[in-house]
Amino acid sequence: MRLEKILLVDDEVSIVEFVKINLERAGYEVIAAYDGNEAIQLAKRERPALIILDIMLPGLDGFEVLREIRKFSNVPVIMLTAKGEDIDKILGLELGADDYLTKPFNPRELTARVKAILRRIDKQNEGREEAGRIVIADLDLDLNRREVFVRGKPVELTPKEFDLLEFLSSNPGKVYSRETLLRELWGYDYYGDSKTVDVHIRRLREKIEEEPSKPKYILTVWGVGYKFGEQK
DSSP states (O other): OOOOEEEEEOSOHHHHHHHHHHHHHTTOEEEEESSHHHHHHHHHHHOOSEEEEESOOSSSOHHHHHHHHTTTOOOOEEEEEOTTOHHHHHHHHHTTOSEEEESSOOHHHHHHHHHHHHHHHHHHHHHHHHHOEEEETTEEEETTTTEEEETTEEEOOOHHHHHHHHHHHTSTTOEEEHHHHIIIIIOSOOOSOTHHHHHHHHHHHHHHOSSTTSOSSEEEETTTEEEEOOOO
């Protein structure tokens, strides 16, 4: 059985070795990069199932690396951020990161998040083989190709933005709390930070709504969460 490959990017050798041991024990193959340029090259050549990416790197930082990777791959990315740096978390999510973890972290928690993301992707891929397409008003989702068209024009979404849009549009009118969206789409229990969902919702509206400030697709239900509007 072929092991799923994880690309771990961090310039601290001790962290790389510690995380590598834990991920290998969990059954993954781990390859490591210690700077941004090496990370980009390995991402292209090795095509990992998931990338763990530190922000503070020599040369290109984690944000620049993520920008480059998103030009050629939708691979899920977990970013490692400095303690208390909310701006880092928000920027990472806006650039297309799937998740973030604050240093110092428990390697078991990181491993659990890796498992959850990869398990969710496998489950979604199984479902897409049968589902195929969602078409609502001017919005067209090709689930197999993971492509989105709005009024006939292609729209580029990050992997997590696509997952969020697919989830909400599959259940028009149903209201979901931020906690539920975190659990269903990020694959782990709510940790007390709703910024993750809010950032993705805002970015998604900017890409698919004619007037993001007056959305017709992704609606806010005040005090509860979000829902996909039922189109007439």
